[in-house]
Amino acid sequence: MVAKLNEFIPDAVRLSQIFSQATAPTFFLGAIAAFVSLMTSRLSVVIDRTRVLNAIPEDDQRRAHLRADLERLRRRAELLNAGILSSLRGGLCATLLLAVIFLTEFMGFKYAYGAGLLFVIATYFLGVGLFRFAQEAKISVSAADEHL
Structure with missing residues (x-):
């Protein structure tokens, strides 16, 4: 029983091999996290601007024309949200790949079936x-951003 348990527990060399094989998916996961952070910060800016435009009173004739930008901001928010969700799905797959x-x-199998497919x-x-994100970046700059 103890002998079988010793075969199951990896030694330092095997652990080193496991960690070296996990390096690429770990960096991939880190890149996804940074990308999601970037898109989240852009989404926050879009939401803040939307709130500012929605706060413009209907009877404010001087700034009422700025509310026309709300549709573009909604589209940007939709694209960023879709990009975030898709990237998070990729992150989940990368996490599953690590597992x-x-x-x-750890179990001593020769091949990680499905690892390539997960990647x-x-x-x-x-x-x-x-x-x-590219779609959002394409529509992100507008003359309306200069006013408020």
């Missing part, structure tokens, strides 16, 4: 998030 790598190595799915979701 698969650790469990596979492709994570990359796909991050790509969708980047595409949504």
